[in-house]
Amino acid sequence: MPGRTQRKVIDPISSQPLADFKVGVDSVIFSVDTSQNRLLVLLVMRHQEPFVNYWGLPGTLVRQGESLENAAYRILAEKIRAKNLYLEQLYTFGGPHRDPREEANSFGIRYLSVSYFALVRFEDAELIADGVSGIAWYPVKEVPQLAFDHNEILAYGHRRLRNKLEYSPVAFEVLPEMFTLSDLYQLYTTVLGENFSDYSNFRAKLLKLGFLCDTGIKVSRGAGRPASLYRFDATAFAPFKDKPLVFI
The missing domain is CATH 3.90.79.10 (Nucleoside Triphosphate Pyrophosphohydrolase)
Structure with missing residues (x-):
């Protein structure tokens, strides 16, 4: 007014x-x-x-x-x-x-x-x-x-680590140069928990992405069949860099 x-x-x-x-x-x-x-x-x-x-x-x-x-x-x-x-x-x-x-x-x-x-x-x-x-x-x-x-701060960092495992190759920075798919799966379960994915689906998806190179070398651990050793191929991963890739 x-x-x-x-x-x-x-x-x-x-x-x-x-x-x-x-x-x-x-x-x-x-x-x-x-x-x-x-x-x-x-x-x-x-x-x-x-x-x-x-x-x-x-x-x-x-x-x-x-x-x-x-x-x-x-x-x-x-x-x-x-x-x-x-x-x-x-x-x-x-x-x-x-x-x-x-x-x-x-x-x-x-x-x-x-x-x-x-x-x-x-x-x-x-x-x-x-x-x-x-x-x-x-x-x-x-x-x-x-x-x-x-x-x-630790909890925030843990969430960042879990997220990075889903879209980046950070896991390969802490694995040996040659590793089995079981080694890789165990690393993911250690960080994300045992129920994040079953091994068969995890294995199929990672191999389909095409940046794991089979070295042709096998290693025996325990009584099971020898397991293939793989190597991370950074060149094959290059096309995926900075894209919303989901590993799991």
């Missing part, structure tokens, strides 16, 4: 001062112990507050002039030696109150975590102690309460 004064609604968030951030990186490093069919994650014991004597993901705050990726590689170089360690950025966790230090400081500093993800070959990964106790591969199913929000 004419003459009526419009009342302005103020967003309470917009009236708050800008946040001051410190940025850290945390890495979810998975491996598969094929001998015991266990999916593992690399954990380190914290030796200072907050969360002293809690297990957590390998992480660090980013230094002046340092990229996020270099910070992630820096901290991992102190914990693990692995061939061709490839990190992929996972997600940024930045909810308020995710770090107890936010409550303790008087400047309102917030702590962000930019998380990274990797899958490494168990046999090639060497843990570095260097006089510091508290670094271990932990079965994902047995992970305790971790420091900060690292259980949430």
